[in-house]
Amino acid sequence: VPVDPFDLVVFGATGDLARRKLIPALYHRLHDGQMPEGARIIAAARRDLDDEGYRDIASRALDEFVEAAALDEKTRDRFLRSIGYVQVDVESDDGWDALAKALPPADGRPRVFYLSVAPRHFGIIAEKVHRAGLSDSDSRIVIEKPLGHDLASAQELNDCFSGHFEERQIYRIDHYLGKETVQNLMALRFANALFEPLWNARHVDHVQITVAEKVGVEGRGAYYDEMGAMRDMAQNHLLQLLCLIAMEPPARLEPDEVRDEKLKVLRALAPLTDPESVVRGQYARTNGSPSYTEDVGHPGSRTESFVALKAEVANWRWSGVPFYLRTGKRLRTRVSEIAVVFKEAPHSIFPPASGRAGNNVLAIRLQPDEGITLGMTIKEPGPGGMRLTSAELDMTFADTLGATKLRMPDAYERLVMDVVRGDQTLFMRGDEVEAAWAWIDPIIALWDERGDRPISYDQGSSGPEDALMLMHRDGRRWREIA
């Protein structure tokens, strides 16, 4: 469904995020007929370029980041013609008049300001946009992590918009919420009557959330070394996934109803006071491949490239159900998965020789091979008597829906169009971001206090041994990352 014509101003338009994600996402939306004729993209950055100069950059970004099958010259041409460039220095007054001139009259067209810049510029841009009279009460502002590095800085960030933009105008991206399978999680939970009766402490043994990456810090060493896995991944992506699993059904699929429920989950997280419940790791030099400290060029760094933890949502629904979370870089493979592990059958009628019935596991696979599987115990086929074995009901979307033909859209495609439509459901509200930091901060403070180093792990492994122990101690185990 096409959206209304819009004006999108991208600050930091020559940067990595814009080239890698935004430009390709917008191209796809035009290609698929969702971005209408008359929509305008205004690229703004400090570099001295003209329209043609920026269009060259955008065109190269398409070659690099859009699959060849989706590139056709007619669409490319139309797309590039919808882009203009304005040289703006966000720290001075240079370029703001030109930006005002480049913007067509709002006339009810949604105006979106996408701040693809370092967070220290957020406040000043919001203020200048406002002062230059470029925004109205229908304008939107889009920002992205890092949304602070602790509670205090997150509050400061939230405050920097006040007076210029209201909460309903601020779109905080967590790109995990735009992933197809993550949205599917809501459909799975709230469009099927099957799971809800089981979705609680009586029937769920535990939940595992894994976001494993094969890549390292990829040229973002300076940023990453300041953040570490806890701030870079756990505070946002992992906790957002946890919220979607743990939240109560909202009454309606309305932005604030969904976000109210997620906020309640974040506020229900029990403080993590037991140091044994958190494991930090750092990848070591392995078979000649540089270590984390070598990658970031900081020999004594204590920053973690891996974190595993056991969280508890202290409310009626989840009391006593551990949520095990882990994420790390340079692990064996790239996989993001949520597994809801149900309790064993209460009583076994089978003789010991039949083997053990396993736990039913509902696994939601975010990437790669998006899909949902349900692990079951069945009888091993054959005349050998009653032997139990495990099998999976497998709904890999590519097979079930022919999704390879459909193409899985990138999270940004969905999210940018949601901004234009004015739908905040898949964006984090300021109080959610703050609640997440409020839970994370004491854990990091504890590390700082103890001053110990993260545990080394080999690249290509599944993380430090201690992370396995985190579950073994509870008589449970992580699912294989393969």
Ligand code: BG6
């Ligand atoms: C980003 C993190 O938010 O998410 C990166 O800053 C990480 O460190 C990335 O690599 C992972 O995203 P995806 O979509 O590739 O799983």
